Amino acid sequence: MDRQDHDAYDDPEAPFIPTLATKPRPTKGIKFSPKTICAALAAISLLGIGFLLLHQPSSYIETQNPPSYFAAFNSQSYLQGPPTQRFRDNLRNDTKYITSWTSAGWTNDVMTYGNLIYLALITERIPIIAKFLSSHIDPSEPPFPFGEVFDVPRLSQAIGTPLLEWQEVKDSESQVLDDIGCWSVWESVERYKEDPRPLINYLNTDISWTRTPDWVKLTPPDEIDDHASFWSLATLGFPKARSDNLGLPNRPSPQHHVSLPPDDHLLCFDLLYFIGAQRPWEWESDYSPAWRFVGQHMRWNASIERLADTHARRAMNVPVGEPTPPYISVHIRHGDFRDQCHGLALDQCFASLPIIARRVSEVQEELRTQKGIEVTHVIMTSDELDPEWWSEVRALGWTWVDYVKERTEEIYGKWYPVFLDAIIQSNGAGFVGTRGSTMSNLALRRVQTWHDGPTRIVQWGWPGADNH
Template identity: 75%
Template sequence: MVRAKPSPAKDRMVSLRTICAILAGVSMLSFGTLLLKLPLRLSYRLYIQDLPAHPTVFNSQSYIQGPPTQSFRDNLRDDTKYITSWTSAGWTNDVMTYGNLIYLALITERIPILPKFLSSHIDTSAAPFPFGEVIDVPRLSQAIGIPLLEWHEVKDSESQVLDDLGCWSVWETVQQHEQNPQPRGSPSLSRLKLDISWTQTPDWVKLTAPDQRDSHASFWSLAALGFPEARNNSLGLKNHPSPQHQVSLPPDDHLLCFDYLYYVSAYHTWEWELDYSPAWRFVGQHMRWNTTIERIADEHARRAMRVLVDEPTPPYISIHVRHGDFGNQCRGVPLDQCFASLSVIARRVSEVQEELWTQKGIEVTQVIMTSDESAPEWWLEVRALGWTWVDYAAERTEEIYGKWHPVFIDAIIQSNAAGFVGTRGSTMSTLASRRVQAWRGGPIRTVQWGRLGADDH
């Protein structure tokens, strides 16, 4: 059978249909590809512009009954659950502790109540400093999608009412290698007029193996105690009556509380040093500075760099060199061999400068040193390198702003740099590194120390 030859008109119609089908397919494919790429592009843009992840603006006062009350319980809402903890370490460690507390609030669906920072590593005569006067609480709250409260919003700071409260002791559990482990107290408890009855947490909250001498607990094991099953199954564990009223109370469910949350991780110890750290990713990176204190820090940095009034703040590299108590870790090695020399640190600064130039096209010549080193000759060497620092005595910073501010200003100057060079093992360097990477997209380096040549590479 001979096939009929298609007519030219029909042939053109088929060709036209084919072309239309192909074009439609290409369009759909392109549209589909765009849809796949769009969320990534949008999320990237949001990240770069640092817009809040949640559009909701929280009024923290809506989550308590009203103004601060004499007893904290009178100000808690019956339809809301809360979580709190306290600190007893240096300020940077306390920032990380509150980051852990807020992350635990996220995964337990509770509202965190944050105490003031304590001046244990600054000057014990310095008054506690409110969290919200150094960290931008509305911005943090909006970014993470939950409200945050501070203790002075809940309970009157001048109250003389001693409140009974049952809480979990994590420290007693993770310190089992000690002869007589006890709950970890905090000066905040007496300031807040809280009489705590501690219940030891179960052994399974420990992150590492029982025979490992480590103090870390697991986020999700602690979170489990904020829910009925794990809580009810653990109520029979060792309990300590409160020190003043001598009452034995089970851990409170309305206000879930733990003695100490610095040593808490999801998977690995010292997790804030690791890039996947959930406490950093979901909370820490959103703990931006209060704008008032950031402005004060910028003014200090500008004067240190001798920036003219009508000129913008130039990009700079910040350094954090921690000596001080780190000398106790030198184990007999002379300090001039244990700590990295300034020439070693200068090599790291050069690496950061080169990376800023090759990757961003930014030439950075300004370098600001922050350190607890007290030897005048060491600072003369810093000056000889062409670097600068904030002279807090000449600035009269403590006299004008208070004893907390030099520490705050150092941290802000570190974080606002285009690149950063820090000290291995220092939590202040860890947080500065995280901030420069996340907030500025800047290169970082960590200087090794402990023996001569430790940072050779």
């Protein structure tokens, strides 16, 4: 789901290296002979050379050996114990929590959880993160744990707060139907919808929804837009605003038919994708608080990042034992964007490969002049299905990961091509993406922030859209 069609299913952080501070031992009164000093200096030199030889980087952008992170927070310290049959039995009375769910494409769901975690920070609550749902891939594919895609200990340490996953709270096999009251943001901001944002309820919860007050809307009431305000929603996590709005329309839970006020112990909302601080579509802006305080710290789980590096190396035919070379990643989205061409011929609507190649050349030139790096490898990621288009990509000397040949879905599951594409995009020395694609926008943010890489966005939608 991209910004132009929000009802469709879709789809600078320096590494923190912990150091142990130790007090230097006192040296007063200790004298060393010149011979001893020379011997010590020689030993230090040899050790330094050995260290450098043993620690040569395995690639331009290191993915093989990410820094180790001690868990800043033991999640079990914020629960009663192991997962329970009823989620409420596992919540501590001296702790407040917040949760929400997803119902869009995976990239948008990543942004939704970024928004949830930022809302947790400003309400001083502990976020509980549900698994990713596969509605946009294959509904039969099981939900995928957040912590198997993202490095949760590293994220937790970077933002200074613990994060919990739902499978830590409630037993995934539990058959107990839990009652809870939650806030429905969707009913307040989406003028053409009269129901909460639909959820795929694998957590076995029976939710009674209370509509949020109209003033949570970020934009003026007469403006057609679905965004709510971070701080307006945050007020509902505090006693005064909550109590003042308990009389708003409430929908009984669908199974037990009980009407419950929004829970205060576990603050919950139906959907937190359309949230902003100052204006809509804020993840596209350099000041975006959700990106700055959360999103940039959502680094990849080391195992899945190594897998992506392996796929990228094979696509570039890198010999075993040689480092992964720098490459430019490209993401060109076509797919359902065809619907936004409004009858215009596709070759007039979408940017041609020569136009995309011009943008790639600009990124190559910027890397050459500003970083002294000569980057010849280009990896394309796209949902385009036309074999002729891919032949033209090959004719440009570019490559891509052949997930069919790799048997990626067969070996790892249907989620993995989506994950690996995103990781490969994020680890480009530079990046070229598609206007309006949330996947391109996140890749651009990651390359800029994580690798200080040059980026470009290709315009499209009318003839000559990307002329410059």
